[in-house]
Amino acid sequence: VKKPGKALSKGHKNYDLMLNLQLGIRYTVGKHASILRELRPGDFDPKEKYWTRFPPEGSKSTPPHQSVDFRWKDYCPMVFRHLRELFAIDTADYMVAICGNDTLREMSSPGKSGSLFYLTQDDRFIIKTVKKSEVKVLIRMLPSYYQHVLQYKNSLVTKFFGVHCVKPVGGQKTRFIVMGNLFHSEYRIHKRFDLKGSSHGRITDKPEKEIDEITTLKDLDLNFVFRLEQSWFQELIWQINRDCQFLEAEGIMDYSLLIGLHFRDDYAVDDAPLDLCAAKTSLHHDEIIMQDMKWIPIGRGPLIRLGANMPARAERVSKVGLDLQTGSGCSNSTPSESSGEIFDVILYFGIIDILQYYDISKKLEHAYKSFHVDPTSISSVDPKLYSKRFRDFIHRIFVEDK
Ligand code: ATP
Ligand code: CA
Numbered sequence: 001v002k003k004p005g006k007a008l009s010k011g012h013k014n015y016d017l018m019l020n021l022q023l024g025i026r027y028t029v030g031k032h033a034s035i036l037r038e039l040r041p042g043d044f045d046p047k048e049k050y051w052t053r054f055p056p057e058g059s060k061s062t063p064p065h066q067s068v069d070f071r072w073k074d075y076c077p078m079v080f081r082h083l084r085e086l087f088a089i090d091t092a093d094y095m096v097a098i099c100g101n102d103t104l105r106e107m108s109s110p111g112k113s114g115s116l117f118y119l120t121q122d123d124r125f126i127i128k129t130v131k132k133s134e135v136k137v138l139i140r141m142l143p144s145y146y147q148h149v150l151q152y153k154n155s156l157v158t159k160f161f162g163v164h165c166v167k168p169v170g171g172q173k174t175r176f177i178v179m180g181n182l183f184h185s186e187y188r189i190h191k192r193f194d195l196k197g198s199s200h201g202r203i204t205d206k207p208e209k210e211i212d213e214i215t216t217l218k219d220l221d222l223n224f225v226f227r228l229e230q231s232w233f234q235e236l237i238w239q240i241n242r243d244c245q246f247l248e249a250e251g252i253m254d255y256s257l258l259i260g261l262h263f264r265d266d267y268a269v270d271d272a273p274l275d276l277c278a279a280k281t282s283l284h285h286d287e288i289i290m291q292d293m294k295w296i297p298i299g300r301g302p303l304i305r306l307g308a309n310m311p312a313r314a315e316r317v318s319k320v321g322l323d324l325q326t327g328s329g330c331s332n333s334t335p336s337e338s339s340g341e342i343f344d345v346i347l348y349f350g351i352i353d354i355l356q357y358y359d360i361s362k363k364l365e366h367a368y369k370s371f372h373v374d375p376t377s378i379s380s381v382d383p384k385l386y387s388k389r390f391r392d393f394i395h396r397i398f399v400e401d402k
């Protein structure tokens, strides 16, 4: 199995950063491991006092280390301690995954933002470097985020486990968040999609023959729909509505529904019958913009079917929520009228990249791009519109299996 990313070993330009991060997290998690008291409003306040100095020779509270002299900041450690508890993350597992001897893997910058992504060796956690503004957004929304995930156990929004900052003496600050890897699974992910519901630029820029399992495909690369058993469909739509309501109220836009697919049949990626590049070859750029997703073959019947005869559904839903792990029961089902093939798949998904506030720069981006293309097709739109378009899109790619 091809694992995404490259191990960060000695000599890598971000090796020290990784060491600092590991030292910092070990310190933070260790420090708060024994105390689990009720949260107080003050815990949501990102205090300055959470800076800790890590001199190489060690100090009263920090161990000696081989890396550069640095300072470390924890944001709202008590809140994240509670969040990890809520998300059933075992403290020892968490520490071993991030700070164990195995090095982290750096994913080849999957996004356009310039953020770095690190994956723990066990694949469970992703560490992403973020901008100052993103930390601000997260800290500002933390009380309502906490309420939201507490209230909705099946929420699809990113699970955050920690926010930190590293500052080498005389160097730049690097801020990062630790979150759950949506694709941590015993099943191999064959295809992955990052979907926003907008069309402008939403197509992979990779040449067709370079597209593989770890390529993140986008809206315009998707040419099939997901058929969900009725109750699952309803639960999904209900939960997405709750999550979008939350994001909208927080003034957030630019998030995506990230979907990973595991094909249950003996499915070879190379001879995949899905012609994922059809849209790219048959439509010109302008047409894509004009049509704004209308090419999705809604009337043609689904190619992918989910959730039929799923055993122990209730248990799974409540346990892993809508990371819908489903499938089975499709092998003897007849493909619907005009559809090609129906695949039996296991689906993993969640809403990611939820720290972009619709601020002045996003407003300008919208205004600027609006001169050139249909304003409704671009990613930067106000949070209300964004959420509506996102939900409409989800309604089109998921269909109810009646
Ligand atoms: P941009 O702002 O340009 O969209 P970004 O740098 O903010 O990009 P994200 O959108 O957060 O990056 O993530 C980029 C890609 O990284 C996603 O499309 C996905 O492939 C992968 N990724 C991000 N978060 C997760 C996650 N929690 N689990 C699994 N994969 C993820
Ligand atoms: Ca993104």
Ligand code: CA
Binding pocket: 111, 113, 353, 356
């Ligand atoms: Ca982003």
